[in-house]
Amino acid sequence: MAVVAINRTTWQRTLGWLQPHRVVLIGIAAALVLSAAFFMRWDWLPDFLGLALQGLWRTIWLLIVTCTLGLMLAIPIGLVQVTGPWYLSLPAKAFCTIIRGTPLLLQLWLLYFGLGSLFPQFPWIRDSFLWPILRQAWPYGVLALTLSYAGYEGEVMRGAFAGVARGQLEAARAFGMSRWKIFRRVWLPQALHRALPTLAGETVLQLKATPLVATITMVDIYSVASRVRQETFITYEPLLLLALVYLTITGILVFAFRKLEARIPQRLG
């Protein structure tokens, strides 16, 4: 982690931002802060703080787990669409089309309610060692979000794999690298680098998709706001805070991806 020092350039940049016309923005921000201080109720916050932190952790955990798993799925899905035989590339294409053509909410409910309603027909599932896990909501949330990310990302990776210059692969072949080594050392790194800007955008979209799991009884940060509304009839304050939390996480994500992109040497393009 780089240490952010308040040096002259940072200071100058701040001053550069404070131009006369920004008075409007600063005024709006001040009005928000003042109304938050004087007209809004925050007395519910201490009671729900523990739950909120738990929910926040759940949201971040979901984001990390589903994006990691989704990307691991997306790489083969993208790859077989570029080089694979038809019996692999066709299902991959169909998977991407289905995932991208139906709402995530519907996929989530199909998995949770749909599969859940099928289980009574198969008594052996109840006796299997997986039953304690299958009875809970989180596997379905993780599965739905992972598949969704894999579907969108598979499409992105397909383009990225196809976009890597042929000459790169031919040169690697000329060096006598094995196919696996070419993939690991040349093709995949360059494809990932190409896909990185899109990946950043998709990851933000994935964060925005996480609150849907609240509809299948998972406790994420969004569900806490709903609970506050149900228990105290306070509507706006939790939602406002929620929007701020998501804005902050998005900001961190964008910043992290920018740093990541800057670390990759440009000659890889």
Add this chain to the structure above:
Amino acid sequence: MELLSLSAPGWGVNLLQGLANSIQIAAGAFGLGLMIGICGAWGKLYGGPVVRDLLEVYTTVVRAVPELVLILILYFAGTDLINRLLGAFGYPPTDINGLVAGICVLGVVQGAYSTEVLRGAIQAIPQGQIEAARAFGMSPGLMLRRITLPAMLPFAIPGLANLWLIATKDTALLAIVGFTELTQTTRQAAGTTKAYFTFFMAAGVLYLALTLVSNVVIARIERRSRRGMPPVGAH
């Protein structure tokens, strides 16, 4: 399967009605988003510093906060505000028409994305076209209608196509606020008949059909808007 039939024991009619509602909301939201997007892109490119700042805040916030949260905020705040206004003028509070509320909420969300898409498209127009229009002495409004909008179309269509698909899928979120669009109808049908899997599968097929038909139409529109331009990939 008889649960999906169009006659009495089946819920086919309800599902199709839900699909029609979904399409209506999606089309309305997309249209509203386009209008906001055109104004927004115009403001971001040619507006004053204050307008540009405000639009920047609008697009940043809407694109960073989950649609679900925005829908709740706009829905609660919107209905609250309208009822308060009605109260101030001495009218009884009304129930907001679900269709209109849905269109407005999703339209505001779509508007932020449209703004960015159209701004990029306008910037992709060769500068000479705009200069030529100025040289002809066109007024800004005429220039927008005759030059800018038609010339940016081929650049904007991929992004706008994406937005249309997002609009159709975002209508499902309105099920959580209780609108009877396709997902909500499906949920009611499934809850009544206990055939969850069948109904959610059926709804998925309907959404997928909508997407695939949209794709075909979009491909045609794109071909038409690109007429007279060099084919993609030609340098």
